[in-house]
Amino acid sequence: MDCNAHGRFRYKYFKKECMAKFHKIEGDKESLYIFHCPGCGYGHHVRFKGEEPVWNVTGVEEDKPTVTPSLLVWQSRPEARCHSFIREGRIEFLSDCFRELKGKTVELPDFDKQ
Numbered sequence: 001m002d003c004n005a006h007g008r009f010r011y012k013y014f015k016k017e018c019m020a021k022f023h024k025i026e027g028d029k030e031s032l033y034i035f036h037c038p039g040c041g042y043g044h045h046v047r048f049k050g051e052e053p054v055w056n057v058t059g060v061e062e063d064k065p066t067v068t069p070s071l072l073v074w075q076s077r078p079e080a081r082c083h084s085f086i087r088e089g090r091i092e093f094l095s096d097c098f099r100e101l102k103g104k105t106v107e108l109p110d111f112d113k114q
Helices: none
Strands: 015-018 023-026 031-036 043-049 056-058 066-073 082-087 090-093 105-107
Antiparallel strands (some): 015 023, 031 043, 056 066
């Protein structure tokens, strides 16, 4: 993946800033970070400005992102659910994940190496 390959976020009015683990995408009404999830293999986004829900994100500039609260992706599809905490650049997959990394904590990969 590269910094310009973010599907619906590939619009010219978004400002993109590429960091190792998270990519920052800012628009007039919403801003988010995108990261590669090693559990499911997809990119997930974390909204830090805009409509609810909004997450608190720290440590991105130091390449040790922390996101609160947890991230729950595919909540309505238990067979694909990805639920995790991101703390200091590591991703902890919770017990309700349907992924191989369920119950494990691993380093977040660099985005561009995926």
